[in-house]
Amino acid sequence: MKNIVLLLLMNISILCPLAAQMSWTADNGNGTFTNPLFYDEFSDPDIIRVGEDFYMAGTTMHCMPGLVVLHSKDLVNWKFLSYAFNRLDMGDEFRLANGKEAYGQGVWAPCIRYHEGKFYIFSNINGHGMQVFISDNPAGPWEHKNMGGNIYDLSVLFDDNDKIYAVYKYDEVKMIEIKPDFSGYVEGSERVIIPAGNAMGEGHHIYKIKGKYYIISADYSPMGRMQCARADKIEGPYETAAISVKETLGTERVHWTGNVGLGSSIPEMGFKFKISKPFKDNMGCATLHQGGIVDLPNGDWWGVSMLDFRAVGRTTCLSPVTWEDGWPYFGLPGNLGRSPRTWIKPAVNVKVEPHAPYQRNDNFNGKTLLPVWQWNHEPDHSKWSLTKGKLRLYTLPAKDFLRAKNTLTQRGIGPISSATVTLDASHLKDGDIAGIGLLNIPYAWLGISRINKNLIIRWYDQANDKWMEASSKPSSSQPVYLRITGNFDEDTAWFSYSLDGKTFTNIGDSVLMPYQLKTFQGTRYA
Structure with missing residues (x-):
């Protein structure tokens, strides 16, 4: 297949106690630290x-x-x-x-x-x-x-x-x-x-x-x-x-997907999830x-x-x-x-400036992906490339989001963070979908689809099996900006999009991010 998607930039912003930081660090800068070591x-x-x-x-x-x-x-x-x-x-x-x-x-x-x-x-x-x-x-x-x-x-x-x-x-x-x-x-x-x-x-x-x-x-x-x-x-x-x-450490028990566990099959679209509410006394x-x-x-x-x-x-x-x-x-x-x-902090004979474990934003100008990235399963290396500051993802057939090869992920970061991608969808062909998602079970995503030669912004929430299309119609000649904002202390996230990179419009409802034992991981940006 020659269909391609260009992801121009991945930008992760984290809202944390030190406003100047772009990512959580446990070091408070005054000789103390606050758990967790990483808020991911x-x-x-x-x-x-x-x-x-x-x-x-x-x-x-x-x-x-x-x-x-x-x-x-x-x-x-x-x-x-x-x-x-x-x-x-x-x-x-x-x-x-x-x-x-x-x-x-x-x-x-x-x-x-x-x-x-x-x-x-x-x-x-x-x-x-x-x-x-x-x-x-x-x-x-x-x-x-x-x-x-x-x-x-x-x-x-x-x-x-x-x-x-x-x-x-x-x-x-x-x-x-x-x-x-x-x-x-x-x-x-x-x-x-x-x-x-x-x-x-x-x-x-x-x-x-x-x-x-x-x-x-x-x-x-x-x-x-x-x-x-x-x-x-x-x-x-x-x-x-x-x-x-x-x-x-004062945390409540999580929202829980009770009917998805190790050994379960991947839930199909339309699957009825049983999601518990967090409770403080257990x-x-x-x-x-x-x-x-x-x-x-x-x-x-x-x-x-x-x-x-x-x-x-x-x-x-x-x-x-x-x-x-x-x-x-x-x-x-x-x-x-x-x-x-x-x-x-531990008594060691070295002074270390507070820093996060990873550089999370990626303009894809390097010869390799930043180490913060991990593929969801092993990718098909013939179907992606880094060229002149662009990550090219070649489309591959998949039944749904959880089965899509060459899905690139980063761990979700708390307490509140947002992930923004700049997407060039001009090379999508009819039936292709590309965008940004929450890799979890249930999952959710916001993407661009080409249907009958037209580009359409589409949102999907698997928990409620709910679709929505944006009223705005993107042009093939201009990039589209897609964003997820996640409150990882409340297990909720919401999606938004922009055609100019400045004004973002929310789409769909807030999305629940429960924990479950099928992936046995927290929610990931994808």
């Missing part, structure tokens, strides 16, 4: 320190490129460093091919480690086993090895005896030894180290601290919390304690859970963990860690298990 999704965080540098890895699900690595000098201000891979050659589902999809699948709960001059990221890829990515430099490139096995929600320890262990599984915690060349697992080494029923959950993080073994995990039943197990030997026996409980899985701990050069300890932040999805929070009776509690002396929303 960063789930399942794992963290390490190498010298005076901190590195963090997080889940990226079905998005490409994947397995993101961030870098920081002070634990508060982070910068994008690398992705561990650009693509996964693991079947049609990762390419939205032949009716298959990988929503909510792919990379889950990575573990980042450093050992003898090399960086490692371990992660389960659902249905394909444990993967390891290895590099001499955390900025990449990364070597990929598929180790297979049913090793999930894992953490890895390079022990003092030169053995490498992985702990994994939900509730019943297992351990297995990894071969030193990462070609597989040591035969006969698998064993249960914590039997089921001991309140251990998932998303494990294992450490050896002052001769003792610690495993931190998250348990969502009966409510989200962080649990810690410790033992003198890696095989146990372990004793356990809750180290963070009932911490929501903490559910929204509480602080699943994360790791790290020490500072001065001996202080800090922890990262994730918290459901409404339409944004799961985002990362930073907590001081207090050791008491040999347990690493998240929180402060006298208030163990509860993390402050605002607190004093």
Whole structure:
């Protein structure tokens, strides 16, 4: 197909406490920080320190490129460093091919480690086993090895005896030894180290601290919390304690799409959604859970963990860690298990200017896309290009928005943000649609369609299966400006358009952005 769409500019504006900023930063500029570290999704965080540098890895699900690595000098201000891979050659589902999809699948709960001059990221890829990515430099490139096995929600320890262990599984915690060349697992080494029923959950993080073994995990039943197990030997026996409980940092539970979950098929247009209202008296899985701990050069300890932040999805929070009776509690002396929303920054010997982790606006003048972008599944690389400050997206057939290949996304940013695209639709042919959308289930979009040779501005809301056409008729010779404004603390968004780039007209109703477990992500601009 030769039909093309030209996206000239992507502009993201974020309304946040510091008006001069173009994006949220947790650093308040006065020696304190305010959670979350990023007001956009960063789930399942794992963290390490190498010298005076901190590195963090997080889940990226079905998005490409994947397995993101961030870098920081002070634990508060982070910068994008690398992705561990650009693509996964693991079947049609990762390419939205032949009716298959990988929503909510792919990379889950990575573990980042450093050992003898090399960086490692371990992660389960659902249905394909444990993967390891290895590099001499955390900025990449990364070597990929598929180790297979049913090793999930894992953490890895390079022990003092030169053995490498992985702990994994939900509730019943297992351990297995990894071969030193990462070609597989040591035969006969698998064993249960914590039997089921001991309140251990998932998303494990294992450490050896002052001769003792610690495993931190998250348990969502009966409510989200962080649990810690410790033992003198890696095989146990372990004793356990809750180290963070009932911490929501003041957030309510999200709007929830109750009838769309993992394993569900993609909802068709006209699907009847069951969407719950948020309620304040049930903490559910929204509480602080699943994360790791790290020490500072001065001996202080800090922890990262994730918290459901409404339409944004799961985002990362930073907590001081207090050791008491040999347990690493998240929180402060006298208030163990509860993390402050605002607190004093970690004591490191470096001054860092407040900054956001990504540059979000893109004029497409570079040779590559900015790293803030991720494709929804693996794209068809023959059907897009960057040329002279323009992103060209070639049209591809799709049944609906969720099945459309070459959809480029950014995470939604809270508390309130807007995304604007400048669109040249002059090359659209009859039946083509291009525009800006909210990638979620239910989804919504605002685009340009060519119907009977005429360009038409159209809006669609899947939650209510509702269409609307604008009265304004764009000209093929002029660009059209499309905008989404999202209030991610209220789970609502609205669309607008402009023919001159100055005056914007709202179209359609406000759109609800509920959280759901099919994509297992917050709402994304697309």
